[in-house]
Structures are given as C-alpha cells and as structure tokens.
Amino acid sequence: MPDFDLHFSPFSTDEAASYKLIELPSELVGLLENAIQSSDPLGLVIKGDPTEDAVLCTRDKTYSIRTVNLSNTLLVVTPPPDTEFNFAEDAVVIRDQLNEILELAPAVPRISKLVGRLRGREYDETNEEDDEDEEVDSDGSSRYTYTQAREEIQASDAELDVCLTQKRILIIKDELRPISPSYLNNILELTAERPRDHGISRVVSSQVLAWFGEIQGGGKWKMNEDEVIKELGLGILREHKNDDPIEKGAFVAKWKLAVGDTFADRVSLNLLAGNYLEGRPVGRIEHEYLTYFPSSTLPTDPAARFADLFLTRTKWRVEDITPFLSDIAVNNKERDKLLLKYCRAISESGAVWYTARAQYNG
Amino acid sequence: MIIPITISTDSSSAKLPSGLARISHDEIVLVELQGALDVGDCHPTERNGKLVGKLSIDDAMKKPTLLIGHHLLEGKVAAIPKPLAIMHRTNAAAKNIGDDMEVDDETQLDDSIGGTRGGNDGQSAPEWTILGLVKKKIIFSKRPMPVIKRS
Numbered sequence: 415m416p417d418f419d420l421h422f423s424p425f426s427t428d429e430a431a432s433y434k435l436i437e438l439p440s441e442l443v444g445l446l447e448n449a450i451q452s453s454d455p456l457g458l459v460i461k462g463d464p465t466e467d468a469v470l471c472t473r474d475k476t477y478s479i480r481t482v483n484l485s486n487t488l489l490v491v492t493p494p495p496d497t498e499f500n501f502a503e504d505a506v507v508i509r510d511q512l513n514e515i516l517e518l519a520p521a522v523p524r525i526s527k528l529v530g531r532l533r534g535r536e537y538d539e540t541n542e543e544d545d546e547d548e549e550v551d552s553d554g555s556s557r558y559t560y561t562q563a564r565e566e567i568q569a570s571d572a573e574l575d576v577c578l579t580q581k582r583i584l585i586i587k588d589e590l591r592p593i594s595p596s597y598l599n600n601i602l603e604l605t606a607e608r609p610r611d612h613g614i615s616r617v618v619s620s621q622v623l624a625w626f627g628e629i630q631g632g633g634k635w636k637m638n639e640d641e642v643i644k645e646l647g648l649g650i651l652r653e654h655k656n657d658d659p660i661e662k663g664a665f666v667a668k669w670k671l672a673v674g675d676t677f678a679d680r681v682s683l684n685l686l687a688g689n690y691l692e693g694r695p696v697g698r699i700e701h702e703y704l705t706y707f708p709s710s711t712l713p714t715d716p717a718a719r720f721a722d723l724f725l726t727r728t729k730w731r732v733e734d735i736t737p738f739l740s741d742i743a744v745n746n747k748e749r750d751k752l753l754l755k756y757c758r759a760i761s762e763s764g765a766v767w768y769t770a771r772a773q774y775n776g
Numbered sequence: 777m778i779i780p781i782t783i784s785t786d787s788s789s790a791k792l793p794s795g796l797a798r799i800s801h802d803e804i805v806l807v808e809l810q811g812a813l814d815v816g817d818c819h820p821t822e823r824n825g826k827l828v829g830k831l832s833i834d835d836a837m838k839k840p841t842l843l844i845g846h847h848l849l850e851g852k853v854a855a856i857p858k859p860l861a862i863m864h865r866t867n868a869a870a871k872n873i874g875d876d877m878e879v880d881d882e883t884q885l886d887d888s889i890g891g892t893r894g895g896n897d898g899q900s901a902p903e904w905t906i907l908g909l910v911k912k913k914i915i916f917s918k919r920p921m922p923v924i925k926r927s
Contacts (some may be wrong), residue, residue, distance in 0.1 A: 416795045417832035420842070422815075424825040435806075436861040438909070443859050446909055449783050458781040458906075470781075488913070489807040490862065491831075493790035499825050504793040506805075508828065511813060515860065565778050 419505040424497050426508070433490045433510040436470075437482075437517045445472065461568050470518055474572035478521040481514050488512045520744045523569030525577050526714040528590075531558045537584055537591035539600070542615055559588045579625050581710070586617060598622065599649045602642060639677055644685040646672045651690060651706045659695055659703035688737035691726070709738045716742055720756040724770040732766055781863065782905040795833050799853055799912050804862055806913040807831070807842070809849075833914070840914045847920035854915050862907045 423429055438446065449456040460479070462468035470477045490510045494501045501507075535558065567574055577583075582598060584591045601614055601622050614622075623629055626645070627637040647669045654660040660668075662683075670678040683690070688709040692702050707726070713719045723730065723738060736749065743749035753759075757768040791797055796805045815823045829844035833853075842849040 415832050415834050416793065417830045418793055418796065420828045420831045422823045422826050422828060426824045427821045432865040434863045434865075434904075436863055437858045438861055439858070442861075443909065446783070446861060446906065450785070450906075450908065453785045454783070456783055458783075460779040460781065460904075461777065463777060485810070486915075486917075487809045487812045489809065489813075491792075491796075491805045491807055492803055493792050496790075506792060506796065506831065508813075513812070 416504065419502045420491070421494070421501065421505060421507050423495065423507040423509045424499045425495070429509050431510065433512065435488065435512060435515040437515050439477070439518055439520065442472070442477075442518065457571075461565075463566070466524075466568065469521060469524070469568045471568075471570040474570050476521050476523045476568065476570050476573060477518040480517045480519065482517050483514050484512075486513075488515075522714075522742055522744055523567075523573040523577065524714070525567060525569055525574075528563060528567050528577065529581070529710075531563075532583065532590055532592050535589075535591055536594045537586065537618075538594035538597035541591070542618075557589050560585050560590055561588055563590060582625060584618060584621050593618075593622070595649065595652060598645065602626070602645060639680060640685060643673050643677055643680055647681070647686050648689060651686065651704065653706075654704065655706050659693075659698075659705045661698075662692065662702040662704055665704050688740060692734075693727075709741055712738065714742055716752050716756060720752075720770065729760075729767045729769045732768065735768055779902075779904060782903070784864075784905045784907050795835075796831075799833075799837060799914065800910045801862075801908045804908060804910060806856075806860070806910055808913050808915040808917075810917055831914075840916075842916055843923070844920075846922050846924070848923045849916040849920050850918050851914055851916035853912055855912050856910065859909045859911045861909055863904050864907050865902045865904050867901070867903045 445456070448454065457473045458470065460468050460470050468479050470479055488511070489508045490512065491506050492509055494505055494507045563574060564571060569577065578585070578590070582593045582595075584593050601619065604614065605619065605623070620629065623635050626641045627635050629635050650665065650668050650672060651660075654665075666681060666683075669681050673681055689707065690704045691707045692704055694701070695703055712722050719738075719742060723735065732753075735753075739749050739752060743752055753768060756771055758771050760767050760769060789803060791802045792805060797803075799805055813828065815826075817823050829842055831840070831842050833840040837853050840851045840853060842851070
C-alpha cells in the first residue's frame with residue numbers, strides 16, 4: 415500500500431485562511447465544469463458593501479452566501495509547493511484547515527438600493543438639453559451611473575439590465591435616469607402616430623422602443639403589444655390611488671379607448687397584475703372598484719412586505735396576494751415558503767384566505 | 777465593492793501522487809477529521825513544513841489510513857453530497873510571498889474581468905481563483921487506534 419508523508423505546508427502560517435470551500439447548487443456544478451474545460455472566464459464576482467451580506471453573481475443569476483460551520487475539520491491537501499524544503503518523493507502538504515463552508519442559495523437580485531439612489535433623477539422633456547457633465551444637479555441630487563450600479567448593486571449584469579427595462583430607467587451617457595411616466599406616455603403616443611418623425615432624441619427613443627418591442631435590422635421595430643397596452647393601462651390607473659378609486663367597467667372602457675380599436679380586445683386586467691387592488695369601498699358596494707397599488711413601491715424585505723399587505727387588507731385570497739410576492743420570491747416554491755412563514759391560512763366560504771401570523775400593530 | 781473570481785486554468789502545477797489524485801481532483805484532496813489537529817508549538821511558524829504523519833490508501837480506494845504519532849486512523853472515501861469548489865486567495869496583502877512560484881502562476885492568469893482591482897503596488901487587493909471542483913473526500917471518523925512501532 416503506497417503511503418505519503420503528510421506535512422504542514424512550509425508556508426502554513428501565511429496560507430492559513432487563504433482557502434475557502436463553496437458548496438455548489440447543481441446548476442453551478444455544470445457551469446463551472448464547462449468553464450474549467452473550455453477556459454471560459456465565466457465572469458463570477460462577489461458583490462457587496464461591508465455593511466451588506468455578500469452575494470455571488472454569475473452573468474445572469476444572483477446567489478446569497480451563507481457560512482455553515484462544521485463540527486469536523488477539513489484539511490486542504492496538495493502536492494508541496496516549490497521551495498528549498500526537502501520533501502520526500504510522494505509527500506503532500508496541508509495548506510489550510512477549515513471548519514466552515516460557504517453555501518450558495520438562489521436569491522432575488524437586491525435592487526432596492528437602486529431605487530433609492532435614483533430618487534429625484536427623473537428624466538422628461540425638459541432634460542433634453544441638459545449639460546451631462548455636471549456632477550450635481552441644481553436640486554442637489556448627484557449623478558448615479560450605470561457603471562456604479564454594476565459595481566454596487568447586488569445583482570448579476572443580466573438581472574440589472576432586466577430591472578432597468580422593467581423600471582423604465584434610461585441610460586443617458588452612462589447616467590441612470592428613470593423616465594417620468596407622463597413623458598413616457600407622450601413618447602408612446604407620438605411614436606405610434608409618427609414612427610419616423612417624432613422629434614425625440616435618438617438616445618431616448620431607441621431605449622423606449624427596446625422596452626416595448628424588438629428592434630430588428632433594417633430600421634424595423636416589432637412591437638410587444640402586451641407591454642404597450644399594459645403601459646397605457648398603467649397611465650390611466652396611476653390617477654386612481656386610494657382616495658379616488660375607479661369603477662372597474664369605467665376603467666376598462668377608458669383603457670380600450672386609449673389603446674385604439676386594433677388592440678381593444680387584448681385589454682385585460684391580467685396585464686396589470688401586481689399593480690392594483692380590487693374591492694368594494696364603503697358606500698359603493700354595488701360595483702367593483704380598482705385602486706393603484708404597485709408592488710414596486712412595497713418593501714423588499716419579506717416581513718415588512720407582509721406587514722404592509724396586511725395593513726392594507728386583513729385577509730387575502732391566494733390569487734390576490736400572489737402577484738404582490740412575485741418580485742421577492744425566486745420561484746413558486748420559495749413563494750409558498752414565505753406564505754407558510756408569514757401567514758395563517760383559514761378556510762371560509764369555500765375558499766382559502768390568508769391572514770397575518772403576527773400582530774402588526776402600529 | 778466587487779471581488780472578481782477567476783477560474784484557474786493553470787495545468788502546470790504539481791500533481792498529487794496517483795493514489796490520491798484518483799480520488800477526485802489531481803491537485804487537491806480533502807481530508808476530513810473529527811476535531812482538529814492540535815499542535816504543541818510555542819510560535820505559529822514552528823509547524824511550517826513539519827511532518828504530521830503518514831497518509832496511505834489502498835489501490836481499491838476503500839481503506840485510507842492516517843498514522844499520526846502513535847495513533848492510527850482508519851477512514852473511507854466518501855462522496856460529497858454537493859460538490860465543493862476550492863477557492864484560493866492569491867496576492868495576500870502585506871505578506872512577502874517571496875519565492876512562492878504558485879502565486880505567480882495564478883496571478884498571470886487573471887484577466888481583467890469586471891475591473892480587477894489588483895494593483896502593482898506591494899499591497900495589492902486579494903484576488904480569488906477557483907482551483908477546481910472536488911466531489912469526494914477522505915473522511916476519518918472512527919476512533920484512533922494506538923499502535924506501537926517496532927523499530
């Protein structure tokens with residue numbers, strides 16, 4: 415039986431804590447093995463401020479990192495490094511002794527920081543002539559660039575780009591500017607009327623077109639009808655916050671009018687899921703009324719989000735609450751876990767209702 | 777803050793003896809012990825390079841043993857439920873790495889992915905690289921048996 419001398423590494427003290435073991439979820443195993451085979455740099459990064467919990471990002475996914483302590487010790491053993499030390503022929507060395515491993519779990523990209531940084535940086539028609547070289551705007555808010563976002567926001571590059579599209583954030587000379595909703599509506603209407611001669615700057619219009627369709631070769635644009643219809647619906651819905659609900663039938667009629675005859679029959683409240691609440695306000699119980707209630711303004715921390723949701727309504731049906739959880743849960747299984755953790759399910763009038771598990775008093 | 781993680785493609789570093797290389801990875805083997813190695817040294821650097829014991833494994837990879845002083849540990853090769861990536865930090869700041877050839881090899885491979893912050897000054901930012909994936913480990917979980925060597 416061959417045996418091997420096991421030594422401490424000659425640089426044991428220097429090398430202590432220079433190794434880390436990362437437990438890989440199945441999808442990363444394949445990814446890493448391929449990368450090692452094909453020398454693909456893979457673009458893995460760890461991102462985070464000293465105050466945040468670190469995340470690991472691939473090009474298109476984000477994983478949370480958790481330290482798991484082991485009661486046993488793991489020795490990292492390798493052939494000896496090149497030194498003057500005289501090791502036997504088949505000696506091996508201990509480079510590090512570990513009592514913990516890093517566990518990765520798929521996570522929702524953490525973009526709430528982005529929303530905060532961009533407050534006051536809205537872009538509308540008055541900005542078209544802006545001097546982009548100014549660091550600080552006249553109202554005191556400072557520039558936040560795409561480059562900064564890529565470095566600071568705990569999300570993969572692909573997820574960050576999706577977020578910018580969904581939140582309608584323009585990139586003007588590397589600076590991030592959320593577009594003002596009314597300006598966006600104007601652009602959509604103008605480009606529908608005059609596709610070539612709308613007079614809006616190229617930089618802005620090409621990004622807007624990319625949000626609402628596919629820019630194809632030869633100057634063609636394939637419209638994503640559902641996205642456009644949804645945006646026009648949101649434009650009307652935004653006027654109707656808690657103090658001014660709109661009757662459901664009236665809303666749909668207004669929406670169909672805005673969209674025009676061609677697409678009127680594609681209008682559907684499903685497109686606006688997660689952005690409105692339906693109910694019968696006191697004094698108007700004959701009809702269903704809608705109010706603007708976007709999940710994008712709700713807290714991203716699950717406990718806080720459920721607190722907000724239960725403050726708004728004490729009980730929810732499953733199909734009513736799930737649209738407001740889709741941006742904080744990675745998949746349906748995680749979403750169900752959140753419901754289990756923060757809600758109590760009760761059966762009433764033949765349906766399942768969710769109520770708060772803890773008392774969220776002010 | 778971004779810490780880029782590179783993938784090491786350096787295949788020129790030394791390989792483990794074949795008995796160990798066959799277990800999972802040809803350059804790294806993980807050995808699991810219950811408890812920890814207790815070294816009676818007065819100064820942390822005293823143990824650098826010192827012999828710990830003799831590790832052996834049979835050809836069938838079924839019976840690894842580790843002899844430390846008068847203790848014989850018997851173990852087995854076990855599969856790790858979720859493969860582990862071995863990540864190694866190079867360019868440890870404020871240490872004089874000196875002649876360590878391995879560190880030089882690895883840093884040469886670092887592309888500037890996502891803005892590597894490693895500078896050329898003596899105190900460069902630490903860089904992490906993945907040396908490989910390990911799917912099996914040697915685990916010693918039985919009580920050590922005392923042995924007396926006939927010398």
